[in-house]
Amino acid sequence: MIPRRMEEFLQERLPERTWEDRLVHQDGMCTMEFSSVDVDRLARLGIEQDQLGPNLVVCMWDEESSLGIGGYLVVDNLAMGKPAVGGIRMLPDITPGVVFNLSRCMTLKNAAADLPFGGGKVGIVAERSLTPEEHTEVIRRFAHLLYRYRDVFIPGPDVGTSDMDMKTIAIESGLDNVISKPAEMGGSCVDQIGAAAGGMVIALETLIRELPRMEVLPQFSNVQIPKRISVIVQGFGAVGAHVARDVCERMPGAQVIGISDALGYLYEEGGLPIETLYNMREERNQVTRSYFNEVLLSDHWGVSRIKYSSAPNDLLRESAFCMMPSSPIANYLDVDKSTQPSMTIDRMGEWIVIIEGANTYSPEKSRKTARARMEREVYRNRGILIATDYLVNSGGVIFAVQERLIKTPPELRIPDELLGNAQEIEVWLKEHRKELKELANKRRQAAGKKREEVIKRNMHELVELLILDSDLLPCEAAERISIQRVTKRERDRAAREIMIDIPVIKNTGTLQEAAMLLIEAGSSLLAVVSSDGKLVGVITEWDITRAASMKSEEDLPIGQIMSFPVITVRPTDSFVDVIKKLEHSEITAMPVVEGDDVLGMVNADILAKKSLLGLLQSQVG
Numbered sequence: 001m002i003p004r005r006m007e008e009f010l011q012e013r014l015p016e017r018t019w020e021d022r023l024v025h026q027d028g029m030c031t032m033e034f035s036s037v038d039v040d041r042l043a044r045l046g047i048e049q050d051q052l053g054p055n056l057v058v059c060m061w062d063e064e065s066s067l068g069i070g071g072y073l074v075v076d077n078l079a080m081g082k083p084a085v086g087g088i089r090m091l092p093d094i095t096p097g098v099v100f101n102l103s104r105c106m107t108l109k110n111a112a113a114d115l116p117f118g119g120g121k122v123g124i125v126a127e128r129s130l131t132p133e134e135h136t137e138v139i140r141r142f143a144h145l146l147y148r149y150r151d152v153f154i155p156g157p158d159v160g161t162s163d164m165d166m167k168t169i170a171i172e173s174g175l176d177n178v179i180s181k182p183a184e185m186g187g188s189c190v191d192q193i194g195a196a197a198g199g200m201v202i203a204l205e206t207l208i209r210e211l212p213r214m215e216v217l218p219q220f221s222n223v224q225i226p227k228r229i230s231v232i233v234q235g236f237g238a239v240g241a242h243v244a245r246d247v248c249e250r251m252p253g254a255q256v257i258g259i260s261d262a263l264g265y266l267y268e269e270g271g272l273p274i275e276t277l278y279n280m281r282e283e284r285n286q287v288t289r290s291y292f293n294e295v296l297l298s299d300h301w302g303v304s305r306i307k308y309s310s311a312p313n314d315l316l317r318e319s320a321f322c323m324m325p326s327s328p329i330a331n332y333l334d335v336d337k338s339t340q341p342s343m344t345i346d347r348m349g350e351w352i353v354i355i356e357g358a359n360t361y362s363p364e365k366s367r368k369t370a371r372a373r374m375e376r377e378v379y380r381n382r383g384i385l386i387a388t389d390y391l392v393n394s395g396g397v398i399f400a401v402q403e404r405l406i407k408t409p410p411e412l413r414i415p416d417e418l419l420g421n422a423q424e425i426e427v428w429l430k431e432h433r434k435e436l437k438e439l440a441n442k443r444r445q446a447a448g449k450k451r452e453e454v455i456k457r458n459m460h461e462l463v464e465l466l467i468l469d470s471d472l473l474p475c476e477a478a479e480r481i482s483i484q485r486v487t488k489r490e491r492d493r494a495a496r497e498i499m500i501d502i503p504v505i506k507n508t509g510t511l512q513e514a515a516m517l518l519i520e521a522g523s524s525l526l527a528v529v530s531s532d533g534k535l536v537g538v539i540t541e542w543d544i545t546r547a548a549s550m551k552s553e554e555d556l557p558i559g560q561i562m563s564f565p566v567i568t569v570r571p572t573d574s575f576v577d578v579i580k581k582l583e584h585s586e587i588t589a590m591p592v593v594e595g596d597d598v599l600g601m602v603n604a605d606i607l608a609k610k611s612l613l614g615l616l617q618s619q620v621g
């Protein structure tokens with residue numbers, strides 16, 4: 001059964017007549033796919049398509065469950081590599097447009113972290129009132145919806161889901177089809193270790209060292225690093241709580257002086273009892289009001305100087321060296337109150353650095369315009385350096401993808417016959433506990449080194465770009481950093497990475513056999529080989545059409561209609577070389593050949609990526 005809110009949204013945005021040709025029913029699952037050519041339908045879904053993506057949008061739901069299980073998958077861009085990786089966000093009002101925005105952030109985040117994966121995201125439409133058992137059932141059945149897309153997308157946790165939900169998916173789909181699993185599965189358990197938060201603290205440490213270089217810019221000419229680093233954290237949740245604790249642990253002398261959650265904020269200029277608040281948060285979701293009721297109200301002698309307010313957004317009126325937005329609120333600051341930001345700039349506190357833990361980026365033109373407007377005031381006029389979200393909060397994905405980069409040995413993969421049987425898998429996991437724990441430790445160590453390297457490099461490059469171009473805004477510099485990564489990856493890709501299968505026919509075949517093979521394979525090119533497998537020619541749709549126009553016999557030998565000599569590429573030829581050869585030869589497809597072996601083909605689809613390459617090159621100047 002499709003979730004009610006999802007059904008209402010689709011019926012409003014896509015009249016039923018526009019669905020019918022896309023609905024696929026299989027094994028109780030229903031999917032509806034849209035690609036980059038479906039510009040109008042994507043626009044109806046709230047997705048503003050551009051030259052980067054999206055690559056694939058899928059509306060999917062479970063027709064057999066009475067719970068109403070469904071949601072959206074968006075694979076934005078695969079330029080950095082395949083599959084895409086990204087989290088599963090589970091909220092009642094999630095829409096394709098929101099999922100697309102998040103998937104674009106993953107494209108830029110994975111690129112900034114120089115990870116060989118594309119960007120994607122999933123949104124499950126689910127009410128917050130689900131029982132724990134219902135929640136697990138939604139995740140379990142949604143895993144089957146995602147399974148058919150495992151070649152292009154691998155999920156991890158996000159808002160509304162956790163590492164334990166990833167364990168549920170692994171039980172259904174296998175260890176290699178999900179990331180950020182618990183350590184008992186050899187996973188990185190991103191939630192438990194606060195991987196994203198650690199990256200934000202590394203960013204803060206790095207920017208403290210980099211800031212003096214920015215004195216060459218007028219707005220930073222008087223910047224001073226205080227002896228005591230103070231931090232306020234908007235959103236004391238899964239990321240924010242770890243940020244606060246990590247600041248206190250990693251940076252001796254630094255203090256977290258303000259935190260907020262949905263029920264209010266706490267502030268103390270001399271520093272908050274973060275360890276106490278962190279432990280309290282482990283027991284309950286919200287801590288500010290609980291701390292007020294249980295601790296501050298009993299302070300009859302007024303010893304504590306901690307201030308509590310029931311207006312959480314007012315935390316952003318307090319001053320500190322660094323402000324870290326870490327709640328799922330994209331619009332935390334704006335000049336214009338009509339956009340309903342957490343705080344307007346005229347009322348904000350005084351800060352020197354903003355490090356964004358929350359996902360604030362959006363490809364929507366209106367939101368990019370609003371972002372630039374905010375940064376012109378905050379960065380250019382007030383001298384506050386902003387570290388854009390995907391440059392600093394990539395710690396989670398860096399840790400999670402080690403589960404793909406450091407392969408699971410065959411002997412530590414759950415046997416196929418056990419998949420879906422949670423009880424038997426628990427027994428299997430216990431039998432392999434030691435080996436899986438060692439694998440988890442190996443992955444975490446590699447991830448820690450990678451995170452340190454990536455975040456430090458990104459902060460250095462951010463400052464470098466801003467110094468070199470005084471007109472550049474931090475959001476523009478951040479985008480340029482990610483674009484440079486994608487450009488380099490595209491240039492470095494070899495033909496073997498972008499080729500697809502090519503149908504093959506012996507040179508003794510007939511015109512009719514060639515025509516049927518082209519149709520069955522859905523290909524634009526057919527490789528003709530000799531009896532010993534050597535490439536002797538190719539047949540294109542044009543060759544078939546020309547032969548038919550001449551009323552050739554169906555049993556005409558294909559040697560009489562094939563094209564030769566054949567223009568080919570080697571598997572090691574670069575992406576750019578492939579494009580140049582296609583354009584120079586004025587052809588739409590050619591085989592990839594190594595020696596006498598035909599390995600595959602590149603076709604006109606690669607030309608679509610040329611526009612991407614041109615876009616990337618134009619943006620890096």
